[in-house]
Amino acid sequence: MEQNTQQYAPSDFKNQSPVRWCPGCGDHAILNSLHKAMAAVGVAPHKTAVISGIGCSSRLPYYMGTYGFHTIHGRAAAIATGFKLANPQMTVWQISGDGDGLAIGGNHFIHAVRRNIDINIMLLNNKIYGLTKGQYSPTSDRGFVSKSSPYGTTEDPFIPAELVFGARGNFFARAIDVELEVTRSVLAAAARHKGTSVCEILQNCVIYNNGIHSYITDKEQRANRTIHLVHGEKMLFGTEKQFGLVRDGFLVKAVTVGQDGYTIDDVLVHDAHTPSNFLHQQLAMMDGHDLPLAIGVIRDVDAPVYNEEVDNQVATVRAAKGFDNLRSMILAGETWEVK
Amino acid sequence: MLEEAKVIAADKVVVRFSGDSGDGMQLVGNIFTNVSAGIGNQVSTFPDYPAEIRAPQGSLGGVSGFQVSVGTNVHTPGDSCDVLVAMNPAALKQNVKYVKPGGVIIVDIDSFKESDLKKAQFQTLDPIKELNINCQVLEVPVTALTKAALADSGLDNKSVLKCRNIFCLGLVCWLFDRPLESAIAFLRRKFAKKPAIFEANSLVINAGYNYGNNIHASVSTYRIESEPAKPGVYTDINGNTATAWGLIMASEKSGRPLFLGSYPITPATDILHELAKRKDLGVKAVQMEDEIAGVCSAIGASYAGNLAVTSTSGPGLALKSEGIGLAVMAELPLVVIDVQRGGPSTGLPTKTEQTDLMQALYGRNGESPVCVVAPASPTDCFTMAFEASRIAIEHMTPVILLSDAFIGNGSSAWRIPDADEYPEIKPHYVPAEKQSEQAWRPYDRDEETKVRYWAIPGTEGLAHRIGGLEKDYTTGAISTDPVNHEKMVYTRREKIARIADDIPQLELIGPADADTILVGWGGTYGHLRTAAHELCNEGHKVAFAQFRYINPLPANTAQVLSGFKNVIVAELNTGMFADYLQSKLPELHIERINKVQGQPFLVSEVKEAVKNIMDRHNC
Known part of the structure; x- marks a missing residue:
């Protein structure tokens, strides 16, 4: 990515158009986080393209x-x-929802990830179709009741991370709309990563699916039900960082540090850069119930970048043939x- | 202007089978001859045996050949062949000189191992390169496929290998639409006393035929010869290659890099192949995950500032419809190439038709006008691909180029143009005085032509947002205002209509005082012009006009056609251009000649049909 010595403010990435999302929609916070991330990364607005x-x-x-x-769509x-491909000097962002990116656009999504084209995909996941007024989406949980599933869905959802790993993705991060600072840092990391970056952002639709992520976002419980992974740091969580993730055979499990013979030395250190996606996938699949939902940059590995190749x-070829x-x-x- | 063109050899093909003297070349040659005679062809054959009956296997001296010309007006076995079957390297070496430019060579690649090449005295391991072969080579694993087809036959290896020739016969029957039934009947008689051998050959001939079907093998049996009147350097070119090269010329003339987003589909894939090779000229040709991604990647490349192209055939055009609509709405330059084939649905993938005209003109949601052009011949593909690009870039619109399987695969001698024979293409950039975000809005347009300006991303001061939602005529912001929407609909329509001021006039060919004019569009040009010319020579006054620009029509269309009592539109569909022309010019009296058989017109049938219409009207 082209780094610019000029410093930009978040406002340099805004325009004057009135924002028309519903009051209270998670998209407002995500938009603010994106403006801040772009300013932090420092690529000029005219060298940036946002495609949705x-x-x-x-x-x-x-x-x-x-x-x-x-x-x-x-x-x-x-x-x-x-x-x-056509204009590789530009930094390219893609904004998609769970319906746009994983249902009608699922094929393009997996192939973009497979090719490792240098774009930053923001996947805003609210588990619902909002613009068409409330149908279930490919990320809605089995049994989810909506206008198009009045008796509950009879199908399993995609888990976005699992698709990314299935498509051999090299960057996957997760954030929650209400956590602006995590979202900002995750988006900045996505921008700095070369190749396809996928950031799943759990987003609340106040009108059609209000509270769908409340189990995770609940203020009382959030510290116990999520873990913020940072490369090089111990995998600790809980209000007092009293819990840690340790190896359990081929799997990981959560323990209380200092109990049952587990010490801080047993707690795993997050390595987002290791090429093997084995542990990354396990971490990304934790859902907040038995194990905490992982947020932050889960995988960030360098690999050949399609547009550069x-x-x-x-x-x-030009140098060899020289026409x-x-x-x-x-x-x-x-x-x-x-x- | 279109060069005069003549369709020649339209009615006959020459096939040469060659292999070791033990490979059964005489047998398959004879069967092919008999099958062709059986469906009413004239035939002329030329068996070409080696002097030595048992020369060493695989040696140059042991090559046996059988050449046959089949069709109409066949008087000789032909000086050269359209298709050469070469069972081994020696056969290829001995016979390559007989292949016409643009012909097809079928080789059994399983018999091209190092030892085989040595026997035929090749110096390298690449016989194609060593022989400087420039035409299409089908490298078919004939031996392996024959063995696979007979895996359960119980025959010994030697007997199995003796069936290789019949596999090739099956493939050649596919290429030329020869019915297998009569070939199999011939085999039944030949092997009446060896039912196991007959069964094996019957399996293998089907396997060869199906292989041709599966790989969409095709060969143009027609050549359109233009008179090489102008001095210059010539090369042999087929329509798909010419299309690819025309796009490259447009890229050079516009200064915009060339991007192709495509997906393999018969009979358009050769455009992708050619442009993929042209990385040596800086072209970026990418194979996307589907047809939709093909057009969408091109739309992204167009917004990013490239000359952006997607290539496909009819089914792919259907999939691209929504994307083309986006390019209409976003007013972005986009070239969409449709090498038409028989439809609907999967239809006849290797056969030619002109049945996508309505899809090109109208196949999108909403009021969605695009420019549509159609090349007349293989070499005209170059000019019209250039024109499609020029119009797209200068008028900020999608342009659909309607080629077809006949001219896409058909080849012709082509004079290589000098760069200055084609005009500079001037992208409709944001003018200097408007280059700031205060002075310029994304849907500002030249009021003369209704064309909006192209701001190349990366340019400081021109960051802007566009999209598929309706926009305000003045501010470019999203607008659902009813009156504004109608204004935008008419503006987009008018933008396309005004392209008529920027394209050549319709040319009247032949006698201007005739009562009857034969009208065509696209790849039927050679046949129709030849038919009109021959009718005139035979004392029937028939004029001719070729539409290369379809939407908009050339500005003088009404003026040219209104002088004729009979306007006869001949096309390879049920009357799409005739209907379109009638809708634009209701006062015309239009007669129709239609054929929907997946085959080109025959000059003779067009002449007959024109004469019948003229008789009816006492012209």
Whole structure:
């Protein structure tokens, strides 16, 4: 990514358009966190593009002072891929909801992750279709009652992290809309990562799915039900950081430090950069019930970046063959002359 | 302007089977000849035996060949062949000189091992390169596939290998639509006393035929010869390659990098293949995960400032509809290439039709006008791909290029143009005086042409947001205002209509005082023009006009056509262009000649149909 010595304020990434999300919608907080993350990363607004699909969250580009493209349902990842390939100096963000990104756009999502194109995907997960007024989404839990599932759904949801790992993703982070500082830091880390970054942000829809994440976001219990993973730091959680994650055979388990013979030395240290995704996947699959839900950067591994590989190949082939233009290329082939 | 073109050899094909003298080349040649004669073809054959009956296997001296010309007006076995079957390297070496430019060579790649190459005295391990072969080579694992087909037959290895020739016969029957039933009947008679051998050959001929079907093998049996009137350097080119090169020329002339987002589909895939090779000219051609991603990646590349293209055939165009609508709404340049094939649905993937015209013109939700153009011949694909790009970039609109399987695969001699024969393409950039966020809004447009400006992302001061929602005419902000929406609908429509001021006039070919004019569009040009020309020579006054620009129509269309009592529209569908033309010019008397068989017109059938219509009207 191009680093700019110029310092930007969050307001440099805003524009004057009135924000039209519902009052109390989690998207407001996420938008603020994004403006702050962009200022922290320091890429100029005119070197930044924000591309979205369709859905409430996909209105976000209209509230940016950057280049922005509000496109069609499900296709943001494909459009962002073409954009980044065509204009690789730009820093590209993609905003999708759970319906846009994982239902109609599921194919583009997994292929973007597989290719490792250098875009930052913000996946705002509220487990509901808001813009169409309340149908279940591919992340809604089994049995979820909605307008299109009046008797409860009879299907299992996607867990976004599992899809990312299945598609061989190299960056996965999670945040919660109400935790602005974590969201900001996660988005900044996503921007700094080269390759496809996926940030799942648990977002509350006040109108159609209010409180869907309340088990996690509950103020009393949040410290016990979530763990903020930071690379190089011990995996501790709880109001007093009294709990820790330790190895349990091939799995991890939560223990109270100082009890049952477990000391602080037994507690695992988070390594987001290790190429093996075995532990990352286990950490990402924790859901807040038996084990705390992981937030923060869970996986952040360097791997060949698709757009860079394309550019390198073009440069290599050009250097080897060295045609100046179309005509010289054609003339190098089979031709004959008519006088 | 279109060069005069003549369709030649439209009615006959020449196939040359070659292999070791023990490979049964005479047998398959004879069967193919008989099958073709059985469906009414004239035939002429030329068995080409080696002097030595048992020359060493795989040696140059042991090559046996059988050439057959089938079709109409067949008087000789032909000087050169459209298809060469070469069972081993020696056969390839001995016979490659007979293959026409643009022909197809089928080789059994299983018999091209190092030892085989040595026997045929090749110096390298790459016989294709060593022989400087430039035409299409189908490398088919004939031996392996024959063995697989007969795995359960109980035949010994030697007998199995003797069936390789029949696999090739099956493949050639697929290429030329020869019915297997009569070939199998022939085999039944031949092996009447060896039912096991007959059963094996019957399995293998089907396997070869199905293989051709499965890989969508196709060969153009037609060549459109233009008169090489102009001095210059020529090359042989097919329509898909010409399309790819026309796009590259447009990229050079516009200064915008070329991006292709595509997905494999017969018969358009060669455009992706060619542009993927052209990384040596800086082209970025990417194979996306599906047709939708193909068009969407191109739309992203267009917003990012590239000359952006997606290539497909009819089913893919259907999938791209919503994306094209986005490009209409966002007013972004986009070139969509549809190499038409037989439809609907999967239809006839390797066969030609003109049945996507209505889909191209109208196949989107909402009032969604796009520019539609159609190349007339393989070489015209170059010019019209350039034109599609020019119009897209200068008028900020999607342009659909309607090529077809016939001209996409068909080849022709082409004079390589100098760069200065094509005009500079001037992207509709935001003018200097507007280059700040205060002075410029994303849907500001040139009131003369209704074209909005293109701000390339990365430019300071021009950060802007666009999208698929309706926008306010003035501010560019989201708007649901009813009157504004209607104004925007008419503005987008008018923008396309005004392209008519920026394209060539319709050219009238032949006698202007005729009562009858034959009208065509797209890849039927060679046949229709030849038909009109021959009718004139035979004393029937028939003029001709070719539409290369379909939406908008050339500005003088009404003026040219209104002078004729009969306007005969000939096309390979049930009358789509005729209907379209009638809707634009209700006063015209339009007659129709239609064919929907997945095959090109025959000049003779067009002439007959025109004469019938003229007789009816006493012209």
